[in-house]
Amino acid sequence: MNLAEKILAAHAGKNEVAPGEFISAAVDMVLSNDITAPIAIKEFYRLGVSRVFDPSKIVMVADHFVPNKDIPSAEQAKQMREFCLEQGVKFFDVGEMGIEHVLLPEQGLVLPGDVVIGADSHSCTYGALGAFATGMGSTDIAVAMATGDIWMKVPPTIKFVYHGALGKWVGGKDLILYTIGEIGVDGALYAAMEFTGEAIDELSMDGRFTMANMAIEAGGKAGLFHVDNKTQLYIKSRANRDYLVYEPDIDAVYDKVIEYDVTSIEPQVSLPHSPANARPVSQVKNVKIDQAVIGSCTNGRIEDLRLAAQVLKRHKVHRGVRCIIIPGTQQVYLEALNEGLIEIFIRAGAAVSTPTCGPCLGGHMGVLAGGERCVSTTNRNFVGRMGSTKSEVYLANPAVAAASAVAGMIVSPDEVMK
């Protein structure tokens, strides 16, 4: 069995599972947020139950529209707060909260070998830890909160092998944009993606979270990494419970094996309006920008902020460009503060915000007007994603976004670091 099958079999109480098989899997963590939890709470009570199956395996994070952007958003956050208080469920509120997919791994709430389901499509992020993690809707989450298990169809797995060494300014974001560019936004539809190869071994945990995060943008059900020394080091100080490390069998079966040589891959930019419109940054010419956003569940981790600071140090954000930087969690924010990154950002003329998903989905903290263009380290550049349907979003890594903020147009970091 491959990695996804191993984890699912163990959680379904079976010796073996095969793609296409319907199983009921026990869940280790069930997540929802301020947009998806209100529906989940309503459906939970419709089930005729009064208590969640295990409060320690459920978590709710208010991150999308908080600090509350308007009265309806405040009502949604209030519903979560009250439900969590009543059920004894951990609720991350303003002041403690961060962007859920940066927060949960950081807090040790998701661990290798887990089955994690979240009412947020980017729940696949936790695959970076060697967990089977996938996004679902509110009703699925409601049922899992009541019963502790969830039905699943075992997905086929596509194995990706990344050979070679990563070039300058190239990281997890570039590998995943490149991959989606190659296979398309439904290239891994219904499938699990298993990311392997020497370039992956070299990738930091933050880079792996970025890659796993965007498995959904290829239609994937999950994006999994093998547990190695870097994973062990990451979870060592965070894990508060037992976990199991699964490894694929030598004779594991894959639906497909796709191999890439990363040596010649440049930083990637996905043009509007699809993550699959990936191009090398050198081919993106004369694209003037009005805004740069650095943050999100994709690129809101400390390594991302260090990259942005490296570029913004001793530079100024271009006149006419709004550069908005959003640390993913309070801990990331503090680290950035202690390392002097926040001062670099402010001196460069960037705005720094408390953690929130905010602008990524056109919620608040950087919504775009008609005709405006934004380079963003987020994950989606669909029509209207960040605001007006007449605006445009270009996806890139934090170094490219920072360099573009300085140049006023999309450029490689090398252009401003000369």
Added chain:
Amino acid sequence: MKLKGKVFKYGADVNTDVIIPARYLNVSEPAELARHAMEDIDADFVKKVRPGDIIMATTNFGCGSSREHAPLAIKASGVSCVIAHSFARIFFRNAINIGLPLLECAGAVENTSSGDVLEVDLEKGKIRNLSSGKTFTAKPYPDFMSRLIADGGLVEYTRQRLAHT
């Protein structure tokens, strides 16, 4: 159950952000969401759609976010079913869970134009284009999914399961 309605046809990768933009996700009442269904791909959809009408699309319908608000908005707008080449998986689960029928049938999509009137027999998966007279058969559901649908969605299915334990 037999459904009948006029077709609204779209292309590939219709994402949940255009089905129900995030600026409306500060509420979750289906009727409120329905006022903005399909707004960012077809601004006139809400004005034109009538109860029973059918959405058609090619591949990967419903890709993007996990927001259950997307099938809720479509269903509450009066749409009786969505027919596509393929669906994104979270949207597929969400639609089945809340009782919005989905059918996978590339042949029907390829041979139907916007404005055609279709008659759909959900149990048999039969799609009849009343405008052209052609008939098509959708891909059958796996047994487990058929049971979920027959029980009236995941909540009803689980209620019954919990009642037996």
